[in-house]
Amino acid sequence: MNAAAYLRPQSIAEVSECLTSLPEAQLLAGGQSLLAAWRLGLCMPTHFIDLQDVPDLNDIRPDDDALWVGAMCTHAQIAHSPLIVSQFPMLGALARGIADAQIRNVGTIGGALANNDPAACWPAGVLAVNADIVTNRRVISADDFFQSLFSTALQDGEWILGVRFPRMAWARYLKFEQAASRFALVGVAVSRSMKGQVRVAITGLGQGVTRWAAAESALSAQWHVRTLNNLDFDAAAAQTDIHASAMYRAHLVSVLCRRAVAAETGESAAMPARAPVVRAETMPAQARIQGSQLLPASPAHVWRQLLEPAVLQLCIPGCASLTLTQPEHYQAVVKIGLGPIAATFETQVTLFPELTQTSQTPVRCRLVVSGQAGALGEGKATILVQLQAIEDPQTQHVSTRLDWQATPEVTGKLAQLGNRFMDATARSLSQQFFNRFSAALSGDAPARGTSFFLYALTVKVKQWFQRFFER
Ligand SMILES: Cc1cc2nc3c(=O)[nH]c(=O)nc-3n(C[C@H](O)[C@H](O)[C@H](O)COP(=O)(O)OP(=O)(O)OC[C@H]3O[C@@H](n4cnc5c(N)ncnc54)[C@H](O)[C@@H]3O)c2cc1C
Incomplete structure (x- = not known):
């Protein structure tokens, strides 16, 4: 959540002046939608222009x-x-x-x-x-x-x-x-x-x-x-x-x-009896969000890093701790802001990799994530991840195209705000995860306890020096 200045104009003319001179400012009425979106980082106004003192409205x-x-x-x-x-x-x-x-x-x-x-x-x-x-x-x-x-x-x-x-x-x-x-x-x-x-x-x-x-x-x-x-x-x-x-x-x-x-x-509103209409549409049970990311490493390396708890902990937004409980099973504590609620999820993650007969590197993997935020409710997601090797014909360098598709769901009190913002929140969190993961793959695996921002900065400086000496 970024800082924003708070303005309280006293007239219609003053509000219009503020909006013209401050292009990134936003009007604040009751804050019922705006403040929830701001808290989620979905908008970043430089100023709130509160309308409550303006007469005649x-x-x-x-x-x-x-x-x-x-x-x-x-x-x-x-x-x-x-x-x-x-x-x-x-x-x-x-x-x-x-x-x-x-x-x-x-x-x-x-x-x-x-x-x-x-x-x-x-x-x-x-x-x-x-x-x-x-x-x-x-x-x-x-x-x-x-x-x-x-x-x-x-x-x-x-x-x-x-x-x-x-x-x-x-x-x-x-x-x-x-x-x-x-x-x-x-x-x-x-x-x-x-x-x-x-x-x-x-x-x-x-x-x-x-x-x-x-x-x-x-x-x-x-x-x-x-x-x-x-x-x-x-x-x-x-x-x-x-x-x-x-x-x-x-x-x-x-x-x-x-x-x-x-x-x-005063008529009856009952639907008329009609022969049932057969429709072609099949209903997907739940809403899906999806994305794609090009990662600077081979599928085998990507897979190894995805299984590395230290890397995962630094890449998952809001992840306070992550432990491997048994092969391909993790337990994590993740803090996520959902509207005015900052929820801490006790999360279980299980990986179901799909291996081929010829390779130990999975081509597809299903992640089942379920998190409990105490009395506030529960969040669940099934995420399908697919890795595909992409070779640069000139340099023979192999990178990985990672396609993902998630079906998130929140229940309980969280659903009141969570479901309505879920799509945008899930997109934003996934993007943050893959940006961090991509940065991690560009450099050395981060050591446990390293601040991610310090780590990302180190990676960036390293990349800059590499490019500088390659010229
Ligand atoms: C849990 C929940 C349930 C809801 N259920 C319903 C429902 O059943 N039906 C329904 O209709 N609504 C519903 N709402 C919406 C709610 O009633 C508000 O009307 C809506 O959130 C806008 O809130 P607000 O007036 O506080 O505006 P804010 O949140 O302050 O502002 C919303 C947006 O409008 C802009 N804005 C505000 N005032 C002006 C203005 N005068 N001129 C130009 N831009 C302006 C702001 O800059 C901001 O972008 C629900 C909201 C919540 C949180």
């Missing part, structure tokens, strides 16, 4: 026939606003369903929209009514604002002042929650304008909020649940991850959309 008020909600309004404020509860009930219900009371009391609508998390509720609610996002520079319609996951139309130096919600004849948001975080596994917002135009916005599919055009035109023509009977949401627009398959998510879209419409029309 907390207003909820009528704006002609629309509703104005300031960017710093918390989910709880929106959930309990009498104006919203009585006249814009979809927004109140959406806010009441976000996470838990602690997060609702601090998390803001501005932060949620700027973050554009692919499983967040606000992007669906805002897109379903095509609200205007008002920034310090312009007004952006929701149709133009959301670009893809974690990405919006906000430009450098631009920030959200508030949201203008148009009045609808009717709107409803329903979500099927991911049990640990309460983020949307799938969330569907349906709205009907005064002129009968229907919009359907969906969150939780994996690639950011999107609309369901076929349902919109069918429901605009005929406002009945049965209009949806022959419509299936296309699973190709959804993603498979550790929580759900694309097909399951697509099914949830249909179910939630039908329930939302039924809540207004």
Whole structure:
């Protein structure tokens, strides 16, 4: 975690000035996403620009026939606003369903929209009514604002002042929650304008909020649940991850959309009886991450180093100790930061090398890692590692291409934050491991107890001298 200065501007103009003069600074609203990402080293702002003293960002008020909600309004404020509860009930219900009371009391609508998390509720609610996002520079319609996951139309130096919600004849948001975080596994917002135009916005599919055009035109023509009977949401627009398959998510879209419409029309939301559709998709049981690394040593040497506890201890990020308990079985203590939790894992690592009949150097190896972080929960991963010799035809020097594929999973309390950041965290930790391992292979094996940074510096200086004298 890097150091960052803390600024507390007192006006909208001052915030805009700070953003222009400090390009690496980040706005801080409730810190619910930003501080967790910062702690994980996923962002490194030079400054936090805290918005909480800026006047006029907390207003909820009528704006002609629309509703104005300031960017710093918390989910709880929106959930309990009498104006919203009585006249814009979809927004109140959406806010009441976000996470838990602690997060609702601090998390803001501005932060949620700027973050554009692919499983967040606000992007669906805002897109379903095509609200205007008002920034310090312009007004952006929701149709133009959301670009893809974690990405919006906000430009450098631009920030959200508030949201203008148009009045609808009717709107409803329903979500099927991911049990640990309460983020949307799938969330569907349906709205009907005064002129009968229907919009359907969906969150939780994996690639950011999107609309369901076929349902919109069918429901605009005929406002009945049965209009949806022959419509299936296309699973190709959804993603498979550790929580759900694309097909399951697509099914949830249909179910939630039908329930939302039924809540207004009074019809049954039950799915029509239809012959089961045979689908080609086979669902991978869990999400995978993968990578590739070119290592400056032969496969035999790489393999020897992978079995060397002293090398492993220095290369595994956060590894406080590592002991060989029996051949190819290790026990380690590893400290990993997961959001606001710094977890210490008591870890078991078992290697299952795959040998060929002709060589003692394995071509493939499966590593089964399981770690227990006390009452916080458990982390598990199966990592497949494949080594392939690559010979330089000019120098005959042999290096190794190492391909890896991991299926990580965290459970228990850790899953609340861990699963949501797992992909990025696993990537970052794996990259650190292979960078260190690559450095270790370039030089001598590090001695037990050597500081890795001292060791890496020694290797770099050695390489520099070698290159200098080769010239
Ligand atoms: C465990 C957990 C469960 C959650 N469950 C849900 C859920 O069910 N549904 C849901 O919708 N959300 C959910 N959230 C998200 C949460 O409600 C917050 O809305 C979200 O994390 C943003 O937090 P924040 O407002 O504190 O913004 P911050 O974390 O302070 O900021 C987030 C990002 O927005 C930027 N930013 C902040 N304000 C502005 C602004 N005015 N203009 C431009 N950029 C800005 C920041 O620089 C940062 O990049 C959950 C979060 C957690 C941690």
